[in-house]
Amino acid sequence: xxxxxxxxxxxxxxxxxxxxxxxxxxxxxxxxxxxxxxxxxxxxxxxxxxxxxxxxxxxxxxxxxxxxxxxxxxxxxxxxxxxxxxxxxxxxxxxxxxxxxxxxxxxxxxxxxxxxxxxxxxxxxxxxxxxxxxxxxxxxxxxxxxxxxxxxxxxxxxxxxxxxxxxxxxxxxxxxxxxxxxxxxxxxxxxxxxxxxxxxxxxxxxxxxxxxxxxxxxxxxxxxxxxxxxxxxxxxxxxxxxxxxxxxxxxxxxxxxxxxxxxxxxxxxxxxxxxxxxxxxxxxxxxxxxxxxxxxxxxxxxxxxxxxxxxxxxxxxxxxxxxxxxxxxxxxxxxxxxxxxxxxxxxxxxxxxxxxxxxxxxxxxxxxxxxxxxxxxxxxxxxxxxxxxxxxxxxxxxxxxxxxxxxxxxxxxxxxxxxxxxxxxxxxxxxxxxxxxxxxxxxxxxxxxxxxxxxxxxxxxxxxxxxxxxxxxxxxxxxxxxxxxxxxxxxxxxxxxxxxxxxxxxxxxxxxxxxxxxxxxxxxxxxxxxxxxxxxxxxxxxxxxxxxxxxxxxxxxxxxxxxxx
RNA sequence: UGAGGUGUGGCCAAGCGGUAAGGCAACGGGUUUUGGUCCCGUGACCCCAGGUUCGAAUCCUGGCACCUCAGCCA
Numbered sequence: 001x002x003x004x005x006x007x008x009x010x011x012x013x014x015x016x017x018x019x020x021x022x023x024x025x026x027x028x029x030x031x032x033x034x035x036x037x038x039x040x041x042x043x044x045x046x047x048x049x050x051x052x053x054x055x056x057x058x059x060x061x062x063x064x065x066x067x068x069x070x071x072x073x074x075x076x077x078x079x080x081x082x083x084x085x086x087x088x089x090x091x092x093x094x095x096x097x098x099x100x101x102x103x104x105x106x107x108x109x110x111x112x113x114x115x116x117x118x119x120x121x122x123x124x125x126x127x128x129x130x131x132x133x134x135x136x137x138x139x140x141x142x143x144x145x146x147x148x149x150x151x152x153x154x155x156x157x158x159x160x161x162x163x164x165x166x167x168x169x170x171x172x173x174x175x176x177x178x179x180x181x182x183x184x185x186x187x188x189x190x191x192x193x194x195x196x197x198x199x200x201x202x203x204x205x206x207x208x209x210x211x212x213x214x215x216x217x218x219x220x221x222x223x224x225x226x227x228x229x230x231x232x233x234x235x236x237x238x239x240x241x242x243x244x245x246x247x248x249x250x251x252x253x254x255x256x257x258x259x260x261x262x263x264x265x266x267x268x269x270x271x272x273x274x275x276x277x278x279x280x281x282x283x284x285x286x287x288x289x290x291x292x293x294x295x296x297x298x299x300x301x302x303x304x305x306x307x308x309x310x311x312x313x314x315x316x317x318x319x320x321x322x323x324x325x326x327x328x329x330x331x332x333x334x335x336x337x338x339x340x341x342x343x344x345x346x347x348x349x350x351x352x353x354x355x356x357x358x359x360x361x362x363x364x365x366x367x368x369x370x371x372x373x374x375x376x377x378x379x380x381x382x383x384x385x386x387x388x389x390x391x392x393x394x395x396x397x398x399x400x401x402x403x404x405x406x407x408x409x410x411x412x413x414x415x416x417x418x419x420x421x422x423x424x425x426x427x428x429x430x431x432x433x434x435x436x437x438x439x440x441x442x443x444x445x446x447x448x449x450x451x452x453x454x455x456x457x458x459x460x461x462x463x464x465x466x467x468x469x470x471x472x473x474x475x476x477x478x479x480x481x482x483x484x485x486x487x488x489x490x491x492x493x494x495x496x497x498x499x500x501x502x503x504x505x506x507x508x509x510x511x512x513x514x515x516x517x518x519x520x521x522x523x524x525x526x527x528x529x530x531x532x533x534x535x536x537x538x539x540x541x542x543x544x545x546x547x548x549x550x551x552x553x554x555x556x557x558x559x560x561x562x563x564x565x
Numbered sequence: 566u567g568a569g570g571u572g573u574g575g576c577c578a579a580g581c582g583g584u585a586a587g588g589c590a591a592c593g594g595g596u597u598u599u600g601g602u603c604c605c606g607u608g609a610c611c612c613c614a615g616g617u618u619c620g621a622a623u624c625c626u627g628g629c630a631c632c633u634c635a636g637c638c639a
Contacts, residue, residue, distance in 0.1 A: 009578080009579075009587080009588095010579080011578090011579095015581090035639095036639095037638085037639050039638085039639080069639070071638095071639085072638060072639075074638095075638075075639090125637095127637095128637085129636075129637045132636095132637070133635075133636075133637095136635050137635070138567085138635055139567045139568070139634075139635065140566070140567045140568095141567090141635095143635085170637090171637065173637095174637050175637095176637095183568085184567050184568040184569090185567090185568050185569075185634080186567090186568080186634050186635050187568095187634070188568095189635085192636090192637050193637095194637080195637035196637080197637075211637090213636090213637070213638085213639090214638070214639050215639095218639085234570070234571090234632080234633065235632090235633055235634080235639095236633095236639090237569060237570060237633070237634090238568070238569050238570085238633065238634050239634085240569090241569090262570085264571085264632095269576080275639095317577080317578090317587095317588060317589080318577060318578085318588095318589095319577065319578050319579085319588095320578095321571095321577090321578070321579095322570070322571060323570095323571055323572070323577090323578090323632095324570095324571070324572095324631075324632055324633095325576080325577060325578090326576075326577090327576070327577060327589090328575085328576045328577075328589060328590065330576085330589060330590060331576080331577075331588080331589045331590085333589095334588090334589060334590090335589095337601090337602090338602095341601080341602060342602095346599080372598090375597095375598090375599080375601095375602075376602070376603095405600090407600080408600090416598060417598095418598055418599070419598070420598095449598085450598045451598080458598090459600095460600080461597095461598050461599065461600095462599090463599075485576095527599085527601085529599050529601085530599045530600085530601070531599090531601095532601095554599075554601050554602095555600090555601065555602095556600075556601085557600050557601090558600045559600090560600090561600080
């Protein structure tokens with residue numbers, strides 16, 4: 001049984017829900033929702049919210065809706081809707097029949113607007129957006145009342161009807177709530193409910209030229225759907241009094257009344273998380289698209305090779321609280337390594353090949369050896385591995401002048417070729433510039449499989465491929481998008497773009513991978529022994545033209561030792 | 566000088582008056598045909614100052630710091 005996903009830690013939201021259940025509020029039901037605006041692709045921050053909302057619903061045997069918060073047609077489109085649906089599904093969540101759109105509620109919202117007008121709680125304002133802003137006041141200075149505030153019900157009804165009918169130009173009027181222009185909470189200073197906007201909506205087409213604002217749509221949508229716990233991020237905390245104010249006007253006794261609960265959004269080190277900034281990276285071409293493997297988007301992580309399980313585990317481990325936070329990117333990487341360690345097929349790949357000739361191995365001979373597919377799981381079996389006179393090893397695994405503690409190959413030294421033989425370096429060949437281009441070795445036939453009968457030990461074990469059998473491959477190495485952990489921090493006053501990591505992508509062309517990778521399916525994941533976890537790129541890899549993405553490297557304690565020295 | 570929030574080890578985060586969980590990172594050590602995995606070990610008096618109490622990270626008072634709000638975005 002996978003314990004990591006069944007025993008979840010507690011958090012303040014669960015405390016609230018537990019309390020509600022104790023009080024039999026909403027008959028003990030729990031209904032949540034994930035309400036993205038389809039104006040961009042989902043990112044790891046959304047994943048936190050998705051896991052939270054769907055997770056709570058599952059845990060409390062309730063349900064979770066997927067709702068497109070599509071009240072602003074200018075910024076939204078179907079491409080985004082489709083990507084959201086794909087990403088939430090990929091993460092492993094199921095909303096059943098409960099896919100909704102705020103735009104489905106436009107008529108109901110309009111009726112509620114009429115209700116507010118009739119109650120004298122909403123009015124048509126004739127000011128432009130600029131005028132509204134200019135009269136809103138400041139946190140310490142009360143705003144000025146709009147002239148429209150004094151209008152009678154009949155006139156407001158007439159004007160609002162004509163707004164809907166398209167009699168007024170965009171931005172010339174708005175419907176506003178009549179609350180309190182002197183409220184210390186800026187959100188309560190007669191907030192706009194409807195704006196005139198002649199934009200074709202991706203679902204309602206041209207049926208409307210007025211669209212409700214977030215505050216007038218969200219809580220009501222929750223109410224319509226019977227949401228019990230409406231979970232959102234901290235910046236909406238100051239909107240809660242308004243959320244409740246609208247419900248006060250429309251809620252009927254006996255019906256589920258949603259409660260808004262706010263938690264701290266996720267920030268991750270060495271990246272940015274706002275859709276605006278991610279969009280900017282896409283549009284300026286710094287990345288190849290929303291699914292660029294360097295992006296913190298769900299689609300980017302997927303293409304990079306992340307698994308849904310590892311992302312869910314991550315969401316679990318970071319917890320849910322109200323304190324602002326920036327999570328260490330190493331935690332995400334840890335979750336991925338932990339998941340893949342147990343299930344990734346091991347394979348040998350040489351990223352930077354160095355030719356090795358085994359002088360005492362017959363030319364033209366091929367010997368089939370046996371390799372373990374995953375030492376963590378015997379059931380994954382073994383595979384044959386061809387061994388020949390000419391091999392490739394990693395350039396990093398040979399040093400002409402080995403530093404102390406370096407126990408890989410060097411002149412006169414012996415190492416083990418994983419699953420093959422002990423080899424000893426006898427000589428090296430250099431080119432005119434003095435670079436080592438070939439290593440001459442002898443092998444010990446008595447060490448077949450990598451064991452020595454005489455009990456002799458070797459310090460190092462390195463990976464290799466047979467030159468004759470290896471397949472060429474392109475390998476893409478990714479690094480953080482930014483050079484600093486907090487590109488948006490006020491301390492980094494130069495602006496986040498200054499910290500873009502120009503070396504976040506490094507493409508290697510002459511890589512050599514073992515024969516068994518022939519025909520690797522796009523998207524398939526492997527561990528390249530001693531290097532890291534890789535996946536065949538879902539877009540660019542072909543069975544006969546392999547392209548691999550490095551998802552995450554293995555931990556490398558040698559690199560640490562070397563760095564210290 | 567308004568309102569709403571938040572402050573527990575490098576990063577997250579439990580704790581809900583009884584004497585500081587856990588994870589990641591870091592650093593030691595052991596095992597190892599991946600310098601991987603795995604195993605063992607190492608760190609906090611809880612923003613500050615008072616107060617209540619036999620006893621406070623948890624309660625009270627007063628400070629300080631940081632975040633959010635002045636879109637007809639969400």
